[in-house]
Amino acid sequence: MADLADTSFSGRALHRRTFLRVAGATAASSALVLAGCGKDDDPTVTDVGTGTLVFAANDTGILNLTYLLAQISASFYQKVVTTPPADFTAADTAACVDMRDHEVIYRELYKSVLGPNPQTGAYDNGLATALEFNFTPYTLTTRAGVYAAARTLEDIGVGAYNGLGRRLRNGSYLRLLLKITSVKARHAAFVRDQAEPDSFAGSDVITQTGNQAGLDTIKTPVEVAKSLASLVPVVLVADNLMLL
């Protein structure tokens, strides 16, 4: 079974002469893991009623996680746009309106792709009211606070998307994900530059040394769930996505 704490595939050391073997070897080893787990048979996506949101080990589980990410970001920027900090400029507001609109578009895209089925569609299809997200860990009353929070959220998004891409089976979903990933990365670079000039690709997101130097952040689904835990009123269980 895969180690759930494992950070990423590209995080593992790649030794000389292993390059050509990587494709065959990894396909075989992932297949071993998958064969032992009977993936994709369980349509259960969520049981929010018990306060737990379990992501299924398939594309639906992945898209429910990206759906949740978009919901959180849309809600965040909506909050900022509704009650902007006193030191926000017109340009700040315009940018946050753009990002709010982009995130609403992602949210509704994912909801539409997932479909209305309460079991196999969007996780909140069966909920009477949508989840409410908690942004109290952030200071949203100052420009600096808003951009620091946005930086955290956007970097989680970029890391999550980079980690989820290879786990998707449906290639057309992957293409959509890639179209969104780069815009999320543009958001991240913009808000980072606002929080601190020239930090768009800082050393906390771009690896600086070793054989991953120059590569952007990547997060496993479990790491993403952990990063979002304080914002979401249910327990996120992304272990199944680690099997993909």
Next chain:
Amino acid sequence: MDFLNLLARLADLDSTSAAPQPAAPRRAALGQLGQASTALLPGLLLSALGQPATAGTLDTRTRLDVLLLVRQLAALDNELHSRALGLVPGYPALPLTATEKAGIQVIQQQEVQRIALFSQLIVDGGATLPATPRYDFTGSKNGTQAALYPNIQTNPDAYLLVAQVIKDAAVRVYKSQVDFVRSDIYLTETLLRTHSAEARHAAHLRTLRRQRGVVVKSWVSPDDAAVPATSAAITRVYEGESSSIQTYNISDANGQLGALVSVPFDSTLPINVATPPLSPEAILRKVAEAFDEPAEAVVATNVAALFTY
């Protein structure tokens, strides 16, 4: 599962996928099969990959092609920024502010890091690194034709425009290359992580240009001032970016692709949340902004060709 059964499933996967497929249906089929069996996989991979690729109108590339391409783009970028920073003999630094310079240095150093990574992967795979190209960022091909950007080595605005175009092109092209490496988890992740880093760079360059007075957002927008059409290659970098149409194939729990669906941004999706609501045309411009469109490799290599001789 026996070997004949596996082959039958492979044939089945290939013949039942009527919906538009990624450029390499054979590769996708292998990916699905890879999750069905392990013992026979190495042999199956070898035999299947030994067959000639299906001919088609779509671009197809090997993993080596992809690595050579991304290395070529990183080297182009590194040279452009190195010259702007005054790191290349014979090219005095551009009059950038200290803050601008610090950001450009970040981009340039990360290109160097990725050139090293891609070079190592190419060499470790048994291939040879191509010779370093000769660059002329004025686009004059070393003075043999009229320059496209005659003041690029002296004017920061000209330089930043070209830098943005090269980055935006790379972001688009990286997306299409992922299709060709999907069977390789390591390369897929490496490409994804390069792709988002490039998008960060692109956004920063756009932010710099906006701070210098250009009408341009940090994300590609229909509201951006048009990039001057100095050549067909430059124009093509933004072709199709204003599309507000997104499609996908539905799939079942096993990943089998079904019908092509268009996302109903223009009709039923409740995406127009502004107060007061945007016009139908304006909200679709936001949809166009929210997605960076993929482009084939030739979009970036044509731009690279403008600046090499």
